[in-house]
Amino acid sequence: MRQTPAILHLDMDAFYAAVEQVAKPSLRGKPVIVGGVGGRGVVATASYEARKFGVRSAMSTAEARRRCPNAAFLIPRFAAYREVSDLVMGLLGQLSPLVEPLSLDEAFVDLAAGPYADGLDTARATALAVRLRADILAATGLTASVGLAPSKLVAKIASEAAKPDGLVVVPPDQVRATLDPLPVRALWGVGPATAEAMRKVGITTIADIAATDADELVRLFGQAHGRALHEHALGIDDRPVVAERDAKSVSVEDTFEVDLVDRTRITAELDRLAARCVERLRAAGRSGRTVVVKMRRYDFSTLTRSETLRGPTDDLAVVRETVHRLAAQVDFTGGIRLLGVGVASLADFAQQDLFGDDHEDAAGDAVGVADATETTDATEISTGPAGSAAGAAPRAVDAIEPDATSGAAPDAALAPGVDPAPESAAGDPADPEAGAYGRVPVFHPGRFGSTRWLPGQDVTHTEHGPGWVQGSGVGRVTVRFETPGSAPGRIRTYLVDDPDLTPSAALPLVRRTELDPKPEPEPQLALEPEPEPEPAPKPPAEPELGADPPPAPDSP
């Protein structure tokens, strides 16, 4: 184990919801729930105000509405989150070139690999983290929680303990004392199933794991998991921070508002998914050998069928034919709620030529490379990026399918002040697959049906300018006209097909320092009890857990 807390873990607080609160001034201080708004949607992120009502990530949106009916329910706007994420990751990059993003809002940083490595100790690392949090707040208006520790394992646990809006530092000699009392679920890789299995044998805390024989853990939880559990419980974790990771698979899936039963319809949806998957594969400059079809049945049982080709492909025609072959093996009786298409065993684009059509002999001689399976005809092997004309199709599809212009049923972001949109609207429940609504997947609205507006969506009105959809139903759409830098805006209601109203791109979350003519009153000073944000030598920092201030208001 390292002798300094040089691993930093950053975790933005209630990230999606917090971005929405900064972007939509009228929502600051109010419960905000971001996720799927359809009948089968789930919560991605709930603001702290919504969490007070028991709303949690992964909860069904229907349950969230029951618990917090007055919250704003918004669809995710990933373009906006990615923009903020890039900015935050850029700030991390100033601390070290070794930044490992785990998601849009989380990353590890190895401070010992960067410009502050020299003389790094607990006090200097702490000062860097203090400054980082202040910089993030100043640049985005968002709070972040940070953990500093000698390992990834403990840094992640520390940032969790720091939430919200805090900093926790765990020096090396505090690691065991920090871990011991925590429930097993706090360990990375221990989920509901493992925790329950542990409970049955009387293991409930990390100290319990540490006190269990390693062989016993291997017997109970498998080779890899058992070994890791034992080491991690003892605070041993040498995993390095890794900056660039190549994706190993690309996949796309949709859950449908209504179960699909018709094989022709299912095939058509698989074709659309294959096109989206290949589009993303090509955009990443990758190709893959294994094609995977995923299905979730009416009863939530999940099955996958996969086929490995003789060489990597990024050809839509090849992927589509493979998908058809795989789907033909499956019984759809009872209905299908989810379909997915993926490509795995990814290769870099350049490697593809190794399997090109003029290398039959070489491929045959190469040990176990080309003859692993017998399942694919030579004619189905991709010949490269120039491949078949079908490869152009997905781009065309996306071009005529703008994001978020249609969706399910009457939706309202906000209950308060908005008519609850009587249950009139939407498709014909008696024949769900025939109409537009049956075609509408939860997160990827189809391009069929009349104009739909989704809550949270960015729009622009020719006269009143930029705003966002607060709700829609019974032929009307309600828009709130405000922007990240404005005061809370007022609402106006339009007919859903009003030609003056158009979907628009997300506005940038302008930095407060650039936005406000008068400088902000340095909010970070009020929030931070810690020393100067300079990486200068300091007296030994408090090696205690919970060096963070009390929770701040969620939104400025």
Next chain:
DNA sequence: TCTGGGGTCCTAGGACCC
């Protein structure tokens, strides 16, 4: 209207090879 979407890693059995 219970239960999203995008990933990673591990296990286990059979095929196949040496």
Next chain:
DNA sequence: TCTGGGGTCCTAGGACCC
């Protein structure tokens, strides 16, 4: 005759993470 040992690839499923 008490069954031998790997190693790798492929497939299916499952746990887990955000």
